Amino acid sequence: MTGTRSTRWPQGRYSALALLRGALGGHRHWGRAWRAAEPRASYDVVIIGGGAHGLATAYYLASQHGIRNVAVVEKGWIGGGNTGRNTTIVRSNYRQAPLQRLLEHSLKLWEGLSDELNYNVMFSPRGALFLGHSDADMTRLAERGDSLRAMGIDAELMDVDAVRRLVPLLDFSPHARWPIQGGMIQHRGGTARHDAVAWGYARAADNLGVDVIENCEVTGFVREGDRVTGIETTRGAIAAGKVAICVAGNSGHVAGLAGLRLPIESHTLQAYVTEPVKPMIDTVIMSQSLHCYISQSDKGGIVAGGDPDGFPSYAQRGQPVRLEDAIAQAIALVPALSRLRMVRCWSGVTDMSFDGSPIIGDLPLRNLYINGGWCYGGFKATPGSGHLYAHHLATGQPHPIAAPFDLPRFAQGRTIDEAGVGPMPQHR
């Protein structure tokens, strides 16, 4: 990525030298990573939502398009929503071409992100492995792998011996609850440090002049006819040339403030983490037949999750029954996990769109835009989502990669339904 990057870095560029200098001075010279900005009366672009997607959008608006009179308004604190609640998995091995292009675009940005932002987002391409539990699973994985490789995306089909060499702790016995027949791995997939992604984008956007405004909840929109001219917030009204909604989880609520109804339902999804242990799982283990995903954080905790709760909810807490299901799946796949203590479980609110794919583009009101509907898979898309959304906001036209994900696709029968279940968010 090249951009008109500022070298201002008011708190100093992060580097090994700065770290060394800090060590000599007792690390007392480090300042804030971004300013605590006060809302101004007006901006060219106001982005609603200070999650990683919104912050990335602001960063790319400033760095790629030179639009720096931008505010990001966040109802809570940076990284306090879904950005800090996901299981940090990054991959691009989807089944359908539009999603492959979208996530591969994002993965390529992940690969250079720490350097681009001068912030260690701890992107760790440790491999993202899908398990196959049956002949049907293996056929499906082979089909997907073929389509990925035809698109130029790495995918490797593995037999059971190869999986055993990679993750010896899986239960390979023939009597296993979910017998393992093989798998498919994307070696370039992996994990990243979710908080660092938000902080890194916030700092880099702030450095380019973007106002990151926390504790500022949107309460309404200012309209002139069918044109949006600003927002009402808990910290006063802010005029804006363009208003960009980027609040996945709460898209329905925020669009509702503008009188719009979206093909999105908000559902909760849980995850949990165990006590930190020595390295035992050095790849990302996923089973799409079970909807189970397990990885080990760099701190040592085993991070895992399961199914969404299955009914609409904005409550950031989940049902114990679903949590128990998720734990049972993980223990059945990796029996050694039964010896670990769970230290934390949490829940995030996911924007479940009606075809399982995100919605990026125009809304029926002029100067109002949407980036949402990421279901339970938004984290991996963070850099690409921000990059493509910024393109749309800056040029007024969708980027070719984002174009298939517009809102009219539902009415026009162009849904991108990866799972093939139709407009039933609770069955996804």
Next chain:
Amino acid sequence: MMLIDCPHCGPRAQEEFTYERTRDSVVPLDAAPAAAMATLYARANPRGEEDEIWRHTLGCRGWLELRRHRMTHAIVAVRPLGPAVLP
């Protein structure tokens, strides 16, 4: 977790029930295409109360209408649903 007061079976654990769809998303058979699309795909999705259709799947298998708060999970009303309004 919610305790849902099934009109046929009495108060039962939430895990016996399945969420089906919102009350306003049942498409009439004679709906015009535009109205059918709006009903099928557009949701209010409020951070507040909404009328929902649930089923007592692991109980009497009866269909219910719940008025439920989507932030607090408080159930305001439960009533049985007849075939006339089913999808």
